[in-house]
Amino acid sequence: xxxxxTSAERSLNKLAIVGVLIVTMIFLAPIYWIASTAxxxxxxxxxxxxxxxxxxxxxxxxxxxxxxxxxxxAPTPEQYAAAPWWERLVFDGGEKVVRSGRGEVQWxxxxxxxxxxxxxxxxxxxxxxxxxxxxxxGFSRFKIKGEQDLLFFILSTRMLPPVVVxxxxxLMYRAVGLNDTHWGLIILYTAFNLSFSVWLMKxxxxxxxxxxxxxxxxxGYTRMEAFFKIVLPEAATGxxxxxxxxxxxxxxxxxxxxxxxxxRAQTAPPFIPSQVGSGLPDWTxxxxxxxxxxxxxxxxxxxxRNHLLRGMSFGxxxx
Amino acid sequence: xxxxxxxxxxxFFGAVQVIKDLNLKIDDNEFIVLLGQSGCGKTTTxxxxxxxxxxxGGDVLIDGKPVQxxxxxxxxxxxxxxxxxxxxxxSVYENIAFPLxxxxxxxxxxxxxVRSVAKVLQITDLLGKKPSALSGGDxxxxxxxxxLVRRPKAMLMDEPIGALDAKLREEMxxxxxxxxxxxxxxxxxxxxxxxEAMSLADRIVIMHEGVLQQVGSPSEVYTRPANLFVAQFVxxxxxxxxxxxxxMNGSGARVTxxxxxxGFLFPAELVGQLDAANVxxxxxALGIRPEGVMVSREPAYxxxxxxxxxxxxxxxxxxxxxxxxxxxxxxxTRSGFVGKPGVQVFAKLDPAQAHFFDTxxxxxxxxxx
Numbered sequence: 003x004x005x006x007x008t009s010a011e012r013s014l015n016k017l018a019i020v021g022v023l024i025v026t027m028i029f030l031a032p033i034y035w036i037a038s039t040a041x042x043x044x045x046x047x048x049x050x051x052x053x054x055x056x057x058x059x060x061x062x063x064x065x066x067x068x069x070x071x072x073x074x075x076a077p078t079p080e081q082y083a084a085a086p087w088w089e090r091l092v093f094d095g096g097e098k099v100v101r102s103g104r105g106e107v108q109w110x111x112x113x114x115x116x117x118x119x120x121x122x123x124x125x126x127x128x129x130x131x132x133x134x135x136x137x138x139x140g141f142s143r144f145k146i147k148g149e150q151d152l153l154f155f156i157l158s159t160r161m162l163p164p165v166v167v168x169x170x171x172x173l174m175y176r177a178v179g180l181n182d183t184h185w186g187l188i189i190l191y192t193a194f195n196l197s198f199s200v201w202l203m204k205x206x207x208x209x210x211x212x213x214x215x216x217x218x219x220x221x222g223y224t225r226m227e228a229f230f231k232i233v234l235p236e237a238a239t240g241x242x243x244x245x246x247x248x249x250x251x252x253x254x255x256x257x258x259x260x261x262x263x264x265x266r267a268q269t270a271p272p273f274i275p276s277q278v279g280s281g282l283p284d285w286t287x288x289x290x291x292x293x294x295x296x297x298x299x300x301x302x303x304x305x306x307r308n309h310l311l312r313g314m315s316f317g318x319x320x321x
Numbered sequence: 322x323x324x325x326x327x328x329x330x331x332x333f334f335g336a337v338q339v340i341k342d343l344n345l346k347i348d349d350n351e352f353i354v355l356l357g358q359s360g361c362g363k364t365t366t367x368x369x370x371x372x373x374x375x376x377x378g379g380d381v382l383i384d385g386k387p388v389q390x391x392x393x394x395x396x397x398x399x400x401x402x403x404x405x406x407x408x409x410x411x412s413v414y415e416n417i418a419f420p421l422x423x424x425x426x427x428x429x430x431x432x433x434x435v436r437s438v439a440k441v442l443q444i445t446d447l448l449g450k451k452p453s454a455l456s457g458g459d460x461x462x463x464x465x466x467x468x469l470v471r472r473p474k475a476m477l478m479d480e481p482i483g484a485l486d487a488k489l490r491e492e493m494x495x496x497x498x499x500x501x502x503x504x505x506x507x508x509x510x511x512x513x514x515x516x517e518a519m520s521l522a523d524r525i526v527i528m529h530e531g532v533l534q535q536v537g538s539p540s541e542v543y544t545r546p547a548n549l550f551v552a553q554f555v556x557x558x559x560x561x562x563x564x565x566x567x568x569m570n571g572s573g574a575r576v577t578x579x580x581x582x583x584g585f586l587f588p589a590e591l592v593g594q595l596d597a598a599n600v601x602x603x604x605x606a607l608g609i610r611p612e613g614v615m616v617s618r619e620p621a622y623x624x625x626x627x628x629x630x631x632x633x634x635x636x637x638x639x640x641x642x643x644x645x646x647x648x649x650x651x652x653x654t655r656s657g658f659v660g661k662p663g664v665q666v667f668a669k670l671d672p673a674q675a676h677f678f679d680t681x682x683x684x685x686x687x688x689x690x
Binding site for chain 1: 371372373392393394397398399400402404406408409410419420423424467471477
């Protein structure tokens with residue numbers, strides 16, 4: 003094919019670029035909304051029409067991380083002068099930071115909820131992708147009796163909307179003491195993601211020529227060594243793609259986290275809307291919490307973007 | 322010193338028997354080629370020796386010890402795959418060093434051995450590259466290097482140059498032969514290309530539908546094929562085969578191919594030898610290679626008039642189709658010897674190059690004239 007473009011094709015190309023820009027803007031609009039609200043003063047967060055130009059401030063983040071209470075009377079100038087800069091931002095909002103009897107700042111629940119989210123999402127992703135990779139390897143490389151039926155059974159676990167089983171799960175978890183524990187959520191999310199992980203990884207495993215391992219077997223390695231030295235590096239793209247999807251699912255899960263946890267193991271999604279402010283809803287604090295919550299997924303996806311792009315088109319090209 | 326022996330090896334894939342009672346003894350330093358069409362069981366045999374395939378019966382012996390229960394890693398055999406199977410995420414150096422790392426050798430030892438193998442194969446300048454940056458021939462050299470580097474008891478090669486283009490294949494063929502002469506390791510080589518087999522092998526093992534057909538030196542299988550399959554599989558162009566009738570005529574025998582008016586002249590001993598073989602006339606087939614069909618432009622004693630059909634000029638020689646009765650007999654002539662299609666020429670068969678087969682069993686009757 004000669005690389006000749008006609009003027010009609012060129013204008014079509016420009017049109018396509020405009021189209022892509024519009025779609026991108028539609029997708030990014032909610033994220034812009036959250037990010038901008040996270041840096042707005044409280045009184046500008048809910049104006050109609052929305053405020054677009056404003057002086058950004060970080061008071062929403064200070065409020066997000068601290069426990070606050072309403073000020074009944076304005077702080078005295080001495081109190082105001084003695085407070086660190088970030089505490090003054092809270093004073094300015096008509097609230098004060100709660101301190102213990104010894105004067106220590108009381109943290110809000112957000113940091114621990116955020117940590118819970120990280121612990122639950124990372125652990126369940128490692129488990130789901132790890133088990134999925136091994137299972138997929140087994141299905142891909144060995145003759146297994148009833149392979150098709152087993153694979154269908156694994157897939158069928160995704161055919162029910164998970165929320166349908168929320169109540170029975172809750173009762174079972176309460177009976178065995180998994181309510182409001184990290185492991186409770188980890189097991190749940192691993193179970194959600196496992197079927198997805200097995201199916202996705204099976205596709206990737208099937209693409210890796212058997213001969214690589216056979217070469218390693220003849221070269222003097224055991225099957226396990228061949229798996230770790232040859233198959234895993236070859237499957238890196240698939241593992242990355244699967245991990246991103248599993249992580250996002252576990253990270254964003256709301257319904258089960260709301261039902262199964264309330265304090266110790268609560269993740270960020272059910273926590274953020276519950277902390278709408280000490281008085282009236284403070285949308286800037288919610289936006290700040292949501293904004294920080296978006297970052298890990300964005301960073302994770304960004305770091306793995308090359309693998310992801312290859313992962314999406316894997317198997318589409320005959321090598 | 323490595324000898325490999327297969328004793329009554331059987332292999333099934335489900336209900337299909339892919340190797341049927343295979344017996345074969347391979348001597349030290351021998352270059353053996355397993356030759357056959359795809360699906361004949363040659364690759365399965367190779368994989369069974371490597372330990373990548375279990376066998377359902379019989380023994381695989383290396384240096385007299387049964388190894389069929391050993392894992393591939395414990396058989397000390399190297400293999401070169403058709404697809405080369407270079408590990409894509411490793412450099413050429415790492416690929417060649419990989420088998421040595423399995424032996425837990427020191428860094429210095431590994432480095433020395435990788436470099437010396439690279440030198441032999443003239444790939445030293447490629448050591449830092451990834452396999453994806455290599456040409457087909459270089460990939461092949463690296464794959465051979467990876468197999469050679471740990472000095473295995475035996476080398477197995479599964480159509481190692483089948484994926485290369487024709488010119489490169491010829492080059493690599495010569496290189497594999499050179500390497501074998503230099504390194505002298507017991508080698509089993511699988512191919513469906515009879516030219517490769519002829520040019521490389523000390524002995525060729527021809528297989529068909531899981532059954533060993535013939536084992537012999539390239540010239541043996543070429544000049545004395547054990548049966549019709551071998552006769553027609555080895556040699557290019559293919560051997561002419563036609564049903565034939567033998568009659569005594571005066572002092573000599575006449576061999577008349579199906580539908581021909583006249584028979585070719587053969588020595589009288591033919592009749593005696595055929596009688597000894599005890600095969601009915603209706604089961605007799607004549608086989609003769611194109612170079613055994615002699616062509617003359619002038620009538621001569623013993624030559625029958627025939628019509629030239631298609632002429633394939635192949636540079637150094639021509640292949641001419643001659644119409645004899647209902648058959649086409651392909652003859653090999655000097656290039657340009659037969660002017661054009663349609664002319665009448667005269668043909669004779671060289672009795673020394675004629676083969677006779679039992680059409681029912683396909684076996685050669687062992688006639689030597």
